Amino acid sequence: MRAIWKSWERAVVPLFILVAWEIVSRSGLLPAALLPPPTVVLHAWGDWVFGFDETSQGNSGRWLADALSSAMRVAAGYGIAAVSGILLGIAIGWWRWVERTVEPTIQMLRPVPPVSWIPLAIIWFGIADKPAIFLVFLGAFFPVLMNTIHGVKTADRNLIRAASMMGATEQQLLRHVVFPAALPSIFAGLRIGIGAAWMLTVTAEMVAVKSGLGYVLWDSYYFLRYDLVLASMASIGLLGYATDGLIKLLMSMALHWQHGSTLQSREG
Amino acid sequence: MASIELKNITKVFRDAKRKRDLLAIDDVSLSVEPNQFLCLLGSSGCGKSTLLNMIAGFEKPTGGSVTVGGKPVDGPGADRGMVFQQANLMPWLPVWENVAFHLRLKGWRKADRRAAAQEYIDMVGLRGFENHFPAELSGGMSQRVGIARALLLNPQVILMDEPFAALDAQTKMDMQEELVAIWQKQRCTIVFVTHSVDEALVLGTQVAVLTSRPGRVRELIDLDLPRPRDITSQQFNDHKRHILNLIREEGMQQRREAKAEVTAEASRQGAAA
Known part of the structure; x- marks a missing residue:
């Protein structure tokens, strides 16, 4: 009985919301066109994915293509952000002179909302994948960078002492001690970054790109297709959840040594 | 000398x-x-x-x-080998990798590092704990790993x-x-x-x-x-x-x-x- 409950645990809250939503929207409290019930959304979504009855009109059967083009933008921008954020973060955390020369500039750019770069991004990169990738990069870069710096700065000095006692060069210290010591922090940054990445790819698609889930969302809004708006939102949520799960999986493999020593490792 | x-x-x-x-x-x-x-x-x-x-x-x-x-x-x-007040083991490496840490720095192959570590793991009485992580060890066991690590470095001088x-x-x-x-x-x-x-x-x-x-x-x-x-x-x-x-x-x-x-x-x- 317990086991069955455990496997259904995570479905309880979403199910409750769906049922409540269906009831409210069928009760006539709001016009059905403004808040389509989940069944209607699901129907439109189904057609968007499989293209069975053209409910979603021009989008019928194009979901995979839309999801893929969004996902590719996230992957590209996030990948660049992760690699550059980790490398620059280690450099800033380790060398005082890099910190002094680079950090003030970074800290000044950081509070500028990535969305406010949209005009420049369109002028520089045109209407295509590039401005979206640029925005995703901006959104994911700073969390990864900040957390990497934090991870490097809080690395245990005694471990560095122990390693240099064994003849480690500076490069070896960075690779064999500082990087693994900073890894828990780096992963925290990567997880915050993936959320920002999805947020920004959708934003970019609303204004600067003519494909992807964000584009369908905005386009459906113009055509008063709130069922498709909701289906896009749900798609983005699901994909974001899936990519976060992927990073969590990666994290649990890379940080398996924490097993049994942290609160986090108690998670199933 | x-x-x-x-x-x-x-x-x-x-x-x-x-x-x-x-x-x-x-x-x-x-x-x-x-x-x-x-x-x-x-x-x-x-x-x-x-x-x-x-x-x-x-x-x-x-x-x-x-x-x-x-x-x-x-x-x-x-x-010179050093054994610290805290064992100062790399928490992300198992016992044997910690003991052979300096061989990792020298770029030795995994199998060779593993073999080299074993002698000193036995010497400090940690046979059977080779694949444990530092978080799973008691204070005394951690310190034994630290000593084995200093010994494998094979210095003529050990500072404690x-x-x-x-x-x-x-x-x-x-x-x-x-x-x-x-x-x-x-x-x-x-x-x-x-x-x-x-x-x-x-x-x-x-x-x-x-x-x-x-x-x-x-x-x-x-x-x-x-x-x-x-x-x-x-x-x-x-x-x-x-x-x-x-x-x-x-x-x-x-x-x-x-x-x-x-x-x-x-x-x-x-x-x-």
């Missing part, structure tokens, strides 16, 4: 907040012959760890010179900074016995920092009793007690009484000086008012 020479070492710490210099170590000279086991004995703050860190190369003396095997020390290096201070009494006794056995087998030179008179007398071939603020060598005592050391024997207790007297005298003198300083300060302030 690895002999350690400390010549006229002084160390001045700059107290930036109060804008004055603090003489931490005052003219310490010590020489440790190969295969000796020197214990630096002193209360906390006497500069014994600072001396050890100078031999390790983590700190530089303000005056004087440190040589190991005739070569001046100018930084940490693999010719109160490695057993955090262990319970029983574990501490076992570890001391094992350390002596390893030292006899490896024929290395050990410098061991401790604040425990008993520990110094159980382990050392020589005990340097240090005074505090500034740190000086009060007396260098050669121990010719038979091993294993019997902590209830007459000779052992003669040495212990002697050392405890030295420490007590030292403490009394310090209290007198502190008192004199306070009185002087008070009278100065009185005069100013």
Whole structure:
């Protein structure tokens, strides 16, 4: 009985919301066109994915293509952000002179909302994948960078002492001690970054790109297709959840040594 | 051969907040012959760890010179092994990878590292724990890994900074016995920092009793007690009484000086008012 409950645990809250939503929207409290019930959304979504009855009109059967083009933008921008954020973060955390020369500039750019770069991004990169990738990069870069710096700065000095006692060069210290010591922090940054990445790819698609889930969302809004708006939102949520799960999986493999020593490792 | 020479070492710490210099170590000279086991004995703050860190190369003396095997020390290096107060193991590496860490730095292949680690894992009695992670080990076991790591580095000089201070009494006794056995087998030179008179007398071939603020060598005592050391024997207790007297005298003198300083300060302030 317990086991069955455990496997259904995570479905309880979403199910409750769906049922409540269906009831409210069928009760006539709001016009059905403004808040389509989940069944209607699901129907439109189904057609968007499989293209069975053209409910979603021009989008019928194009979901995979839309999801893929969004996902590719996230992957590209996030990948660049992760690699550059980790490398620059280690450099800033380790060398005082890099910190002094680079950090003030970074800290000044950081509070500028990535969305406010949209005009420049369109002028520089045109209407295509590039401005979206640029925005995703901006959104994911700073969390990864900040957390990497934090991870490097809080690395245990005694471990560095122990390693240099064994003849480690500076490069070896960075690779064999500082990087693994900073890894828990780096992963925290990567997880915050993936959320920002999805947020920004959708934003970019609303204004600067003519494909992807964000584009369908905005386009459906113009055509008063709130069922498709909701289906896009749900798609983005699901994909974001899936990519976060992927990073969590990666994290649990890379940080398996924490097993049994942290609160986090108690998670199933 | 690895002999350690400390010549006229002084160390001045700059107290930036109060804008004055603090003489931490005052003219310490010590020489440790190969295969000796020197214990630096002193209360906390006497500069014994600072001396050890100078031999390790983590700190530089303000005056004087440190040589190991005739070569001046100018930084940490693999010719000296160090066992710290905390084991300082890489938490992301299993026991055997920690023991063979310096071979990883040298780029050895995994199988070779694993094989090289095994001998020393056996020596410190950790067979069966090779794949445990540091978070899964007790304090005593972690310290054993630290010792195995220092041994695999195969230095002729091993520096130990109160490695057993955090262990319970029983574990501490076992570890001391094992350390002596390893030292006899490896024929290395050990410098061991401790604040425990008993520990110094159980382990050392020589005990340097240090005074505090500034740190000086009060007396260098050669121990010719038979091993294993019997902590209830007459000779052992003669040495212990002697050392405890030295420490007590030292403490009394310090209290007198502190008192004199306070009185002087008070009278100065009185005069100013």
